[in-house]
Amino acid sequence: MTPPKPAIPDHRFLRALRREPVDMTPIWIMRQAGRYLPEYRATRERAGSFLALAQTPELACEVTLQPLARFALDAAILFSDILTIPDAMGLGLHFVDGEGPKLAHPLRRAADIARLGVPDPESDLRYVMDAVRLVRRELNERAPLIGFSGSPWTLACYMIEGEGSSSFSRAKALALEDAATMHRLLDTLAQSVSSYLAAQAAAGAQALMVFDTWGGLLAPAQFREFSLRWLADIVARLKANPATRDVPLILFSKGANSHLEALADTGCNALGVDWTIDIGEARARVGNRVALQGNLDPAVLAASPDAIRAEARKVLDGFGAHPGHVFNLGHGITPDIKPENVAVLVDAVHALSRHPV
Template identity: 40%
Template sequence: MNKTESITTEKKIHIKNDLYLRALRGEIVERPPVWMMRQAGRYLPEFMSIKEKYDFFTRCQTPELASEITVQPIRRFGMDAAILFSDILVIPQAMGVEVEMRANIGPFVPNPIRIKSQVKDIQIPETKEALGYVMDAIKATKELLNDEIPLIGFAGSPWTILCYMVQGQGSKTFDLAKEFCFTETEAAHNLLQKITDTTIDYLKEKVIAGADAIQIFDSWGGLLSPTDYNIFSWPYINQIVQAIKPLAPVTVFGKGCWFALNEMSKSGASALGVDWTCSPKNARYLSGGNITLQGNFDPARLMSPPEMIKNMVHQMIDEFGKDKYIVNLGHGILPNIPIDHAKAFIDAVKSYPNS
């Protein structure tokens, strides 16, 4: 029996608040569920107190810390889903690529991949061993959540992972990553496939460990033209969707990828994430109108007064429609967002449509 066959497709555990899972299934709901991308992290004072004691990857690699960070926002705000505290760059680390988190720089790869001979040396690891600490964090988090709400596991898209592995750090253009794809195309596809194979195995292990749903983040997909997106990003994301969707619901979030919503909607993914540059009306139109959508409040709009946040959130729900919809931000929450403004966002959804 292979790994796919060994994973139970129906969760035996009853989750008390299954609003998020019901929305992913497209069911009629009393209100849309709500969570926030990057909700476990840098805008919370309790997170910052842990950050002062432990460096970034220590937090990721220590199950007790990762699980505690994951549930912190749930205790404070009561979102309808938790997302595991981790990072997309644990994948290249597991593949033998050194990744650091440097102050004032962010992710940093000391020895980026720039020539095709380096791709041959990239490993496809046994993720259960190489990333066992993530699975342990999922199990620890499930205990803390006590079946109250679902837990989301995630991974970066292969294109987004390649961007960091080749560029070596964050970038507004990822020009070196693009150059590698356009000049060393065969090597780029070999690297993308290795990342894809590793990610599929990784996400299967996450479902085995207890993740109730999966999200794929294509943070830098919008930097590609629609033509190149269909060459270097979407085919690899689609491989992941096809492998994981029989095991758990999958959401695909491509920042700046409105042009791909129609193609994405045909993949069998349970939901598509939308950023704040695409209106609800256009998102419904482009995605064909039948798939659950997630988004798309501008994270910077959480700086607005709480009463305005409430009004804007209710308007956003009205425009998307309460069904086949998950309320979220259009990207990760910013570190300078006041706590009561984040609370206003969550509470606005919970009060819908009664105020």
């Protein structure tokens, strides 16, 4: 007789995303594998470049696991980049020190957009899938693994601009002047993101997240048309797919707090919220429709341990004694933060929120 497979732990992070009771509030940190860790910097130097690090599954696995070796984090997030899809589409991703990501072939004409196809995750993005499989195996159920993608609007911003920007005026101009062409691009990207996330789930990711980093740059009507519409499309695709229907999905639209109710109505499982809104207000507005993830100001981690503990308590108290909270920063951790301050935060969140289930 074949022995039964060991049960997979029901991690508190996944329970919180399902808005179920937990013994303590789970915590992970955006960009938790990054430049604030000396071991990350050493691995990055060994890789030779950020892109080589991200595209080598063994090294991506190594840095994904580094923060979990230091801190009692409740989830791992795959070390990758949101611009993997544009790169797989042939736009030529590279990084310039001190300047960030660049695309060698930005979209400048409608014909450039018309030529784009949906990448095959298992061929065009095989290195990501191999990294997911490797991380999941190495985690050995110590913590669940989060897979992620950029949102269609955010990816479109970079693809049109060709680099980072404070305004992404080229993308905004295309949306205003030729909405049909912009929607053609966003539709292709929504298909690509959905396929990419489904493939990560098939490879072993136990939760999925969409980073709508630049949604907050849009005026309300533009946000609904060019960001929210396509986030909802992705949610619908993933929830209609039997393979991803039960995989928790987190949407994080930075700077879009005025749209929380509409984001909750997409059918996602959780919303990330930045630090510019009180988390109690956010919860009051979305009710029990979704879990919330957030939302400590990343700058708090530069303060004293006592201040970090006090601010963590404020976030926990602000959310209140309700199920469905994942503690996180309101955006990514910055490179100047001392690792010992992260340990203070993680330990404080667990200690301050511990209670019997």
